[in-house]
Amino acid sequence: MAGRLIYLIGPSGSGKDSLLDAARAPLAERGCRIVRRVITRSAEAVGEAAQGVSPAQFATLQAEGGFALSWQANGLSYGIPRQIDDWLAAGDDVLVNGSRGHLAQTRARYPTLLVVLLTVDQAVLRQRLLARGRESVAEIDARLARNAQFSDSLKAAPGVFLLDNSGPLAHTVARLLDCLQPGHSACA
Numbered sequence: 001m002a003g004r005l006i007y008l009i010g011p012s013g014s015g016k017d018s019l020l021d022a023a024r025a026p027l028a029e030r031g032c033r034i035v036r037r038v039i040t041r042s043a044e045a046v047g048e049a050a051q052g053v054s055p056a057q058f059a060t061l062q063a064e065g066g067f068a069l070s071w072q073a074n075g076l077s078y079g080i081p082r083q084i085d086d087w088l089a090a091g092d093d094v095l096v097n098g099s100r101g102h103l104a105q106t107r108a109r110y111p112t113l114l115v116v117l118l119t120v121d122q123a124v125l126r127q128r129l130l131a132r133g134r135e136s137v138a139e140i141d142a143r144l145a146r147n148a149q150f151s152d153s154l155k156a157a158p159g160v161f162l163l164d165n166s167g168p169l170a171h172t173v174a175r176l177l178d179c180l181q182p183g184h185s186a187c188a
């Protein structure tokens, strides 16, 4: 049987990367893979969890059909390697750090995907972004402004599992693992 695509989305700073890092080992035990994204972000800022490439390298990979999914946001290009289709076909679940802006296109290609929307209190969000220190204040404000176009409509959308990360990360990890259990209503 084919695996499930789990599409983790949420505002910048809501904790997607932290959650994926913290959940990596328990997810692996459950046969769920986390895909490494390709991003046109500098090697220093990209972190170990993603592969940083130049815009020209990204364009080449895209032209070669190297991506199952790709989008642009925040002045960057993001690619999800085509390899996920082999993993899904082999029956593995695959978790993707996705984009709210690209949800409709992702759903069109993977109609059975499970959408997990990470949320965090707005008051905490700016503080977390500032504390992370990866972007300038202007870039942080642009990311916060981008949230306005998504927040309420997405929370009310059918088939979206809401996962709050305003509290300790360990709680969020536990709830994520819970919602991926067979038989959970999110997986129906």
Ligand SMILES: Nc1ncnc2c1ncn2[C@@H]1O[C@H](COP(=O)(O)OP(=O)(O)O)[C@@H](O)[C@H]1O
Pocket (backbone or CB within 6 Å): 010, 011, 012, 013, 014, 015, 016, 017, 018, 019, 128, 129, 131, 132, 165, 166, 167, 168, 169, 170, 172
């Ligand atoms: N539950 C949490 N409690 C406190 N800080 C958190 C929590 N989750 C994430 N953070 C911090 O918030 C910042 C943004 O998290 P990050 O994982 O980079 O978010 P995203 O990938 O969604 O942009 C990071 O500095 C991270 O350490």
Ligand SMILES: O=P(O)(O)OC[C@H]1O[C@H](OP(=O)(O)OP(=O)(O)O)[C@H](O)[C@@H]1O
Pocket (backbone or CB within 6 Å): 009, 010, 011, 012, 013, 014, 016, 017, 073, 074, 076, 078, 097, 098, 099, 100, 101, 102, 146
């Ligand atoms: O359409 P959106 O939901 O706004 O998402 C746009 C992009 O921003 C996030 O990536 P990135 O890792 O660059 O940002 P973040 O770590 O600040 O969330 C997210 O994973 C998407 O790739």
